[in-house]
Amino acid sequence: MTQPAAGHLRHLLDLEHLSASQLDALLRRAQTFADGAHAPAALTGVAVCTLFFEPSTRTRLSFQLAAQRLGAHILNFDASTSSATKGETDLDTFRTLQAMGVRGFVVRHKSDGAVAALAAAANPGVALLNAGDGRSHHPTQGLLDMLTLRQAKGEDFSKLKVVIVGDVKHSRVARSDLHVLRKLGCGEIRVCGPASLLPDDDTLHGCIVSHDFDSALEGVDALMMLRLQRERMAEGLVTSLEDYHRDYGLTETRLRRAAPDAIVMHPGPMNRGVEITDAVADGPQSRVLAQVANGVAVRMAALEGLLA
C-alpha cells in the first residue's frame, strides 16, 4: 500500500509496506464488520470496478458484496467478454474506466507487478486494490487469513506455530501470508513441500523449511494448506496427484500430529482428495468457510479505508 502524508492509504498493492499498526487497524475494523457493523453510506456515489483478467469466485464476489454493503455502485469487467479480446491494452482499458468516473479498482492479473503498473497511471483520488497478481501478492487474502487466525487463537501471535504446506513457489497467497505473519510477530513459521515447489530465493527467510510433512505438522497451532496447481504436473514439478497426496495430503490421521485445537485453513479453491481430504476440509477443525466469510469483512475494511 502506498502511503501519502497524513497516513491515508492510497492503494492496497501488497502487505509488505504496511506497518504492524496499519495492519492491526485494518484487522480491527474488519472484525467490527464481521461482528455485524454497518456502514451502508460509506461509499455512496462511489463507482467501484472489479477488473479481473484471471478467473475468481471468492475474491471477485466478496469484493462486490463488500462494495454493495458500503453503498457503492459496482461495475464488473470480465476480460473474456470485453474489448480486451479485440486487442485493447490493459492500460487503455483502465484509462477508459477511469474516464467514466470509476474511483475504486479491484484488479486481478496473471502478471507480477501488473496491478502496480496500473496504479502508477491512476488519477488523483483513484485507488487500486490488488486482488492477486502473478505469484507476487494477494493482500486481502493475507488479511482475511490473519483475521481468521486471530479469531481462533487471539491477537498475540508470539507463541503460535504455523505451517504453510504445498506449492509455495507459485503462490501469491503464501507470499502475502508470510509477510504478514512475520510483521505480526508469529512465533514459528514452518514451510513444507516438495523441493520442486519451494522457492529458492529469500521468500522463506526466517522460516523452518522441511520436505517431511509428518514432522512439520508436530504440535502446530494452524495449518495453511495451498492449492496444488495442477499445471505444475505438466511442467514435471510433481510426479502424480497420487504421489502428492501420499506425501503432502492432509488426512485426519496426519492432522492428529498437530496441536489438538489446531485449525486448518485453505484459501480455496480446494483440490479435494489431493492436498486435503473431504474429512478434514469439512471437519471440525476446518476454518475454510470462516475464511470466506472473513473475506467480505476484510474487503469492506479495505474499500472503506481507501475510498470513504
Ligand code: CP
Ligand atoms: N482464494 C482465492 O483467491 O480464490 P478465488 O480465486 O476464487 O478468488
